[in-house]
Structures are given as C-alpha cells and as structure tokens.
Amino acid sequence: MKAQSKTSNIKGKKAASKTQLKAKLQAKFQDWSDMHFAFQVARLGTLSAAAEVLNVHHSTVLRRIDALEQRLNTHLFQRHARGYTLTEAGQLMLATASRAQEEFDRLVGQLAGIDDQLTGTLVVTTVNTLSLHLTPILAKFQQQHPEIRMDYVADSRIFKLEYGEAHVSIRPGAKPKDPDYVVQHLRTTPSTLYASPRYIKQFGGMKDQHDIAGHRFITHIMQLSNIPIIDWLSKHIPAEQVYYRASDFNTMIDAAESDIGITPINCWLAENNRKLVPLFPPPKEWNTELWLVTHRDIHRTPKVQALTQFLKEMIRENNK
Numbered sequence: 001m002k003a004q005s006k007t008s009n010i011k012g013k014k015a016a017s018k019t020q021l022k023a024k025l026q027a028k029f030q031d032w033s034d035m036h037f038a039f040q041v042a043r044l045g046t047l048s049a050a051a052e053v054l055n056v057h058h059s060t061v062l063r064r065i066d067a068l069e070q071r072l073n074t075h076l077f078q079r080h081a082r083g084y085t086l087t088e089a090g091q092l093m094l095a096t097a098s099r100a101q102e103e104f105d106r107l108v109g110q111l112a113g114i115d116d117q118l119t120g121t122l123v124v125t126t127v128n129t130l131s132l133h134l135t136p137i138l139a140k141f142q143q144q145h146p147e148i149r150m151d152y153v154a155d156s157r158i159f160k161l162e163y164g165e166a167h168v169s170i171r172p173g174a175k176p177k178d179p180d181y182v183v184q185h186l187r188t189t190p191s192t193l194y195a196s197p198r199y200i201k202q203f204g205g206m207k208d209q210h211d212i213a214g215h216r217f218i219t220h221i222m223q224l225s226n227i228p229i230i231d232w233l234s235k236h237i238p239a240e241q242v243y244y245r246a247s248d249f250n251t252m253i254d255a256a257e258s259d260i261g262i263t264p265i266n267c268w269l270a271e272n273n274r275k276l277v278p279l280f281p282p283p284k285e286w287n288t289e290l291w292l293v294t295h296r297d298i299h300r301t302p303k304v305q306a307l308t309q310f311l312k313e314m315i316r317e318n319n320k
Contacts, residue, residue, distance in 0.1 A: 034064050037054065037061055037065060037068070038065055038090075038097070039093070039097035040061075041077065042077075042084075042086055042097070046083040047062055047083075065077065075087050076090035076093055077090055118145050118147060118148060119148060120149065121149045122149070122151070122304070123153060124150060124151070124153065124168045124170070124307070125159045125166040126152075126169065126171070127172060127248075127249070128250060129249040129266070130154075130269075131154055133268065134152075137315070138152065145306060148303065148307075161180075161294065161295040167307075168292070168293070168308060168311075169294070170186065170293070170311070171291045172288050172289070173224075173226035173288060175289065176293050181293050181294070181295060182296050183293050185290075186290040186315050187268075187316070188289055189266050189268040189290060190266075190267045190268075190286065190288075191229040191265065191266045191282055192229075192267060192279065193262050193265075194256055194262070194263055194277060195256060196256060199259045199261065199262070202259075205280075206262070206280055207280060209283060215262055217233065217242050218242075218255045218256055218263035219237070219242055220245065220246065220248075221247050227288055228285060228288060232286065244260045249266075253273070253276070257276060262279065267282055
C-alpha cells in the first residue's frame with residue numbers, strides 16, 4: 001500500500017510539474033507572430049530567405065527568433081555558416097506549426113468570399129412597433145433566399161452597427177448622423193392622435209391639436225424628442241392631463257384600446273387597427289421619417305445589398 005501511495009504521489013507530482021510548465025510557457029508566449037517568424041526560418045533554412053518572405057530585414061527575423069528562444073528557454077535552431085538547422089525542439093515546432101499553417105490556409109479558403117454568398121445570418125434591428133409590417137416582408141425575403149437566417153431584434157435601444165451588433169437597422173425619427181453609416185430614406189409616415197369609440201363617447205373628440213381641454217392623454221415614458229408627435233406631447237400637454245405613460249408604443253396602443261385616454265400613433269401602424277379611430281387628420285409637422293441604416297464596411301456585401309434593396313422595393317410598393 002505504501003509503495004502504491006508513493007508511486008501515486010510521484011505521478012501526481014509529475015502531472016503537476018507538466019501543468020505548471022505548460023502554464024509558464026503559455027504565460028511567456030503571447031505573441032503568435034514570433035512563432036510564425038520561427039516557422040519561416042525552419043521551413044526555408046536561412047534568415048535572409050525568411051526575411052524576404054516576411055518582407056522585413058533579416059536583423060528583425062534574428063531579433064524575433066532570439067526573443068522567442070529566450071522566452072521558451074530552449075534552442076529551436078543550431079546556427080552554422082550555411083544557415084539554421086533545427087534542434088529536437090525546433091523539429092517539434094516545425095511539425096506543429098506546419099499543421100497550424102495548413103489549418104490556417106484552410107480557414108482562409110473558407111473565409112474568402114463568405115460575404116459574397118447569400119447564406120448565413122442577417123441581424124435586423126428596429127423598434128418593436130414595426131414588426132407588424134416588417135415581419136411579412138422579411139418572410140418574403142427568406143422565401144427568395146432560403147439559405148439566409150434572420151435575427152430580428154426589436155428594441156428601443158440604438159444598436160451599434162460599428163461593433164457588429166446588427167447588419168441592418170430600420171430607425172424612425174431624426175436622420176442618423178454617424179459618418180460611418182450609410183443612411184437611406186425608406187418612407188415618410190404621418191402620425192396623429194387616436195382614441196377608442198368609448199373614450200370619445202365619454203369625453204368627446206378633438207377638432208385639432210389645440211383642442212386639448214378636458215382630455216386624458218397617453219404618452220411614452222421617455223422624452224423621444226426625435227419623434228415629432230411625442231415631442232409635441234411633452235411640450236404642449238400639461239402633466240396633470242397625462243394619465244398613462246408606457247415604455248413602448250404597443251403598450252400605449254393597448255392602453256388606448258382599454259379606454260384610458262388619447263394616444264399618438266403612427267398612421268402606418270394604425271392601418272389595420274379596428275379598435276381605435278383617428279381624432280383629426282395628421283398634421284404635416286408630426287410626420288416621422290423612416291431610415292434604412294447600414295455600416296459602410298458591410299454595406300456593399302451581397303447579403304446586405306439583397307436585403308436593403310428588397311426592403312426598399314417592398315416598402316415603396318406598400319406606400320403606393
């Protein structure tokens with residue numbers, strides 16, 4: 001039993017020693033480009049040949065090799081007049097680096113032209129109220145391009161296209177001004193105030209936007225100064241007449257359908273609503289612009305072009 005215990009302890013110490021050595025080497029070796037320099041010297045046999053392939057001075061290759069060997073605390077090469085010969089450690093490095101290079105070349109082949117294919121995932125972001133109109137359009141797009149998967153992210157937060165959070169953004173309100181964005185106008189959508197028939201029966205209607213006395217209003221919990229009708233509400237409706245605030249437009253519509261009060265709605269969104277009626281024709285100053293936004297780095301890729309062109313055509317057709 002004691003012999004077995006002693007053997008087990010020795011094996012445990014050896015395993016721990018290997019783990020510690022591996023961790024130490026990983027901590028020392030952080031720059032993969034040094035290994036690439038060593039691989040080229042091992043493959044070609046001389047500093048000058050490696051320097052030519054790497055497009056650097058041979059002294060740079062020498063400095064990188066020396067630094068790598070120092071960090072690894074081992075010699076990868078034996079130096080001689082005709083060039084560099086691999087040590088046992090160098091042979092191990094060459095074998096492993098060759099496999100890594102093959103995998104890298106295979107990866108490059110897979111990545112090359114991937115943006116030119118009408119496959120993969122497209123991330124579309126917009127506000128949740130546009131889902132009623134956009135979802136059927138995206139469904140038709142997928143019927144034409146069945147290999148494309150869609151991630152539809154409905155959120156009031158403005159996604160950062162430059163960080164790759166989305167490929168295509170559809171934004172209502174003021175025109176985005178980021179210089180790295182490609183911004184296209186989709187459509188102009190009028191807005192006005194809506195209420196339920198039961199509310200109108202109890203409190204009466206409104207002749208125009210100035211006829212606010214005695215009415216109860218529903219609005220967004222945020223200021224949203226980029227949406228003209230919300231901006232108007234925040235500036236012209238006294239706080240004591242705002243009886244309900246919500247975090248999104250769908251909830252505001254729900255509140256109006258429940259007879260709580262009058263709510264602002266984009267007329268495009270209210271087209272199929274049978275529970276609410278407009279109180280007066282939409283004033284032009286309440287028009288909201290809808291923008292199609294992409295990042296310039298991916299704007300010309302076939303997937304993004306296919307979707308943006310399809311969106312413009314379909315929304316233009318629906319706007320007739």
